Amino acid sequence: MPAETPFALVARSGSALRLAAADPRAQALGLAEGMTLADARARCPELATLPDDPARTAAALEQVLARLGRFTPVVAGDPPDGALLDVTGCAHLFGGEAALLGVIQAELAEAGHALRAAVAANPAAARALARHGGSDVRALPVAALELPADTLVALRRAGLVTLGDLAARPSPTLAARFGEALVLRLRQLLGEVASPLTPRGHVAPLRAEERFPEPVARTEDVLDVAEDLLRRLGREMEERRLGGRRFVVTLCRADGARRRLAVETGRTTRDPAPVMRLLRERIEGLADPIDPGFGFDSVAMAITRSEPLAARQIGLEKGEEAVEDSVAALVDRLAVRLGPEAVYRLVPANRHLPEVAQAALPLSEGLPRKAASFATRLGETPPRPLCLFDPPQPIEVIAGVPDGPPLRFRWRGHLFAVRLAEGPERIAAEWWRHEGAHSGYAQGGALTRDYYRVEDSEGRRWWVFRHGLHAEKPHPSWYLHGQFP
Amino acid sequence: MPGPSALEENPRLSPLSRETAGIPGLDRGRLHEVHAAPEDRAAALAFALVSACAGEGALFLVRPRGRGGGHARLHGEGLARLGLDPMRLTLVEARDEPALLRAALDAARCPALAGVVIESAGRLAAYDLTASRRLALAAERSGSRVVMVRIAAEPRPSAAFSRWTIASAPSSPLPGAAPGRPMLLARLDRRRGWAGGQTRWHLEWNSSHGLFRALPEAPAEAEAAPAAPLPGAVVPLAGLRGRAA
Numbered sequence: 001m002p003a004e005t006p007f008a009l010v011a012r013s014g015s016a017l018r019l020a021a022a023d024p025r026a027q028a029l030g031l032a033e034g035m036t037l038a039d040a041r042a043r044c045p046e047l048a049t050l051p052d053d054p055a056r057t058a059a060a061l062e063q064v065l066a067r068l069g070r071f072t073p074v075v076a077g078d079p080p081d082g083a084l085l086d087v088t089g090c091a092h093l094f095g096g097e098a099a100l101l102g103v104i105q106a107e108l109a110e111a112g113h114a115l116r117a118a119v120a121a122n123p124a125a126a127r128a129l130a131r132h133g134g135s136d137v138r139a140l141p142v143a144a145l146e147l148p149a150d151t152l153v154a155l156r157r158a159g160l161v162t163l164g165d166l167a168a169r170p171s172p173t174l175a176a177r178f179g180e181a182l183v184l185r186l187r188q189l190l191g192e193v194a195s196p197l198t199p200r201g202h203v204a205p206l207r208a209e210e211r212f213p214e215p216v217a218r219t220e221d222v223l224d225v226a227e228d229l230l231r232r233l234g235r236e237m238e239e240r241r242l243g244g245r246r247f248v249v250t251l252c253r254a255d256g257a258r259r260r261l262a263v264e265t266g267r268t269t270r271d272p273a274p275v276m277r278l279l280r281e282r283i284e285g286l287a288d289p290i291d292p293g294f295g296f297d298s299v300a301m302a303i304t305r306s307e308p309l310a311a312r313q314i315g316l317e318k319g320e321e322a323v324e325d326s327v328a329a330l331v332d333r334l335a336v337r338l339g340p341e342a343v344y345r346l347v348p349a350n351r352h353l354p355e356v357a358q359a360a361l362p363l364s365e366g367l368p369r370k371a372a373s374f375a376t377r378l379g380e381t382p383p384r385p386l387c388l389f390d391p392p393q394p395i396e397v398i399a400g401v402p403d404g405p406p407l408r409f410r411w412r413g414h415l416f417a418v419r420l421a422e423g424p425e426r427i428a429a430e431w432w433r434h435e436g437a438h439s440g441y442a443q444g445g446a447l448t449r450d451y452y453r454v455e456d457s458e459g460r461r462w463w464v465f466r467h468g469l470h471a472e473k474p475h476p477s478w479y480l481h482g483q484f485p
Numbered sequence: 486m487p488g489p490s491a492l493e494e495n496p497r498l499s500p501l502s503r504e505t506a507g508i509p510g511l512d513r514g515r516l517h518e519v520h521a522a523p524e525d526r527a528a529a530l531a532f533a534l535v536s537a538c539a540g541e542g543a544l545f546l547v548r549p550r551g552r553g554g555g556h557a558r559l560h561g562e563g564l565a566r567l568g569l570d571p572m573r574l575t576l577v578e579a580r581d582e583p584a585l586l587r588a589a590l591d592a593a594r595c596p597a598l599a600g601v602v603i604e605s606a607g608r609l610a611a612y613d614l615t616a617s618r619r620l621a622l623a624a625e626r627s628g629s630r631v632v633m634v635r636i637a638a639e640p641r642p643s644a645a646f647s648r649w650t651i652a653s654a655p656s657s658p659l660p661g662a663a664p665g666r667p668m669l670l671a672r673l674d675r676r677r678g679w680a681g682g683q684t685r686w687h688l689e690w691n692s693s694h695g696l697f698r699a700l701p702e703a704p705a706e707a708e709a710a711p712a713a714p715l716p717g718a719v720v721p722l723a724g725l726r727g728r729a730a
Contacts (some may be wrong), residue, residue, distance in 0.1 A: 389556070
């Protein structure tokens with residue numbers, strides 16, 4: 001997209017598409033928030049648009065707020081697109097308020113954000129100055145009060161244009177005519193009433209550490225301390241209604257070397273026992289064992305991924321929960337020992353060729369809430385084999401007629417005589433995935449496969465295919481792709 | 486007669502048809518062995534998986550990690566056709582033989598599983614009396630079926646409760662000379678306390694009932710017999726030895 005193209009975000013409201021936000025170039029062309037997309041396009045045909053995504057906007061704002069945390073500890077969000085900073089006592093560190101504003105402008109411009117900023121004696125005034133421009137609160141238009149449209153119209157009809165006009169009138173009269181809200185807003189803007197900020201909270205990381213007075217040389221002892229740390233963190237997580245998914249232990253050796261070990265659990269947990277089991281499993285399977293050297297002088301446990309976990313009812317009878325737990329524990333243990341991708345389930349994939357029509361889904365990643373089922377395909381396709389060779393095995397075939405099923409085939413030196421055959425099931429290459437492939441094999445596409453289900457004289461059922469039609473290739477080769485029970 | 490009485494005790498003993506009396510199923514809480522030739526791998530896996538999945542709970546299949554070169558994967562649609570929901574089946578791939586047996590032992594100890602199927606090919610030197618005894622004890626304690634599928638391996642003394650040899654059998658053709666429903670020839674080589682006379686059954690997959698049903702008499706016996714070089718044996722032993730070496 002060329003940089004000069006006006007750009008806007010579009011959201012659906014009712015049955016119409018309306019602009020949710022417009023960039024400065026678009027605003028210069030007279031486009032504004034709330035205008036229908038049709039009107040905007042009529043004014044500016046080259047307008048580039050993207051659908052508005054409130055979740056992403058909120059995430060971007062959160063990032064900006066985190067960034068602004070380095071200027072002052074009190075940062076509050078003003079959704080959807082604003083931030084309020086209390087710089088009391090902070091500005092002098094950056095050389096005064098104006099200089100601070102410059103630094104913030106530069107910082108956010110670097111991150112690709114356009115910014116309007118203002119400094120004022122109270123948050124409401126600063127917000128109004130930034131959003132409506134100017135440097136004097138009393139010169140701001142009445143729109144800065146952000147009252148309902150009919151109140152603003154009434155104010156304008158009464159000849160009240162700026163906040164200064166309003167401030168000159170006695171407030172009981174204004175309240176009687178336009179409502180309490182107007183007076184409150186006005187007094188907040190003028191700094192007569194406080195407009196408190198709700199600063200963004202900092203989430204304390206789940207982390208615990210233990211330092212030893214003397215280095216500890218036995219790894220077992222250090223792990224006992226790690227278990228203790230886990231128990232401590234478990235109590236903290238219980239208060240915060242959290243559970244851990246990823247646990248990182250850092251062992252600090254007396255000579256400064258650090259060793260980090262991370263384990264992940266399939267289920268959210270606060271219980272130290274399964275985590276310690278996984279950790280021991282992990283240590284046992286390490287390629288280079290832990291060397292205590294002259295001993296460890298501290299151990300730290302951090303929970304780097306946590307999820308909400310409500311307090312658990314302790315059941316009187318061992319029900320389904322225990323069963324589910326034991327399978328999850330087994331999966332975790334096997335995944336730690338053999339690698340996360342070695343414990344998986346088969347799920348259908350939305351692809352055409354049989355070898356890619358399924359995917360291996362590692363269980364440690366958790367199962368999708370709504371997995372598609374193979375069962376729905378059963379009625380649609382001819383039988384599929386139980387075992388699938390990867391890659392397909394080349395075989396030598398003698399066929400009766402060029403386009404017919406094989407009469408006998410040779411695989412790994414054995415000759416198989418075909419007794420029964422069914423087919424062909426023609427499976428075309430996925431021509432939509434490669435450019436030019438839809439024009440056929442001669443133009444660089446992939447070969448078509450003709451699959452046959454055959455049974456040999458000893459009763460084994462095989463899935464063989466001819467790779468290529470005779471029209472595509474003069475001597476197509478044959479492959480063994482699978483076996484039926 | 487442990488076979489029929491065990492069947493009456495537990496109606497979900499095995500998906501082998503209960504209509505034909507006298508077939509011992511694969512009991513819960515026991516270790517079973519299933520032998521097969523490499524060409525009959527699919528038949529042996531189908532028998533083991535379908536037998537082990539009866540009842541509630543998840544099913545684990547522990548197998549060696551594929552190293553390319555004709556490694557056979559399982560296909561979800563093929564599983565679904567055998568009445569086995571692929572979401573119930575967890576596959577575990579072990580990198581070597583000790584890891585395979587260790588993972589299998591861990592799975593066998595888990596009380597929440599319906600069954601554990603272990604797929605192995607070749608001699609599997611680590612699977613000795615001690616290892617099989619461990620698996621058998623784990624199965625007894627957890628109450629799940631543990632089925633050891635041994636492809637291209639010679640039978641070896643073990644603590645298994647029963648030992649089967651499975652081979653594909655010619656199916657009854659569908660119209661148009663098409664291969665019919667899955668059909669296996671199951672031979673019971675050994676079973677503790679088995680006094681039933683018959684040891685060979687032709688099992689045909691019955692998709693409407695979701696089970697293997699034993700045919701009253703072997704219809705393809707006349708055709709199958711000349712193919713086997715040794716009388717009575719389903720798998721040519723010479724071929725087995727040659728490939729296992």
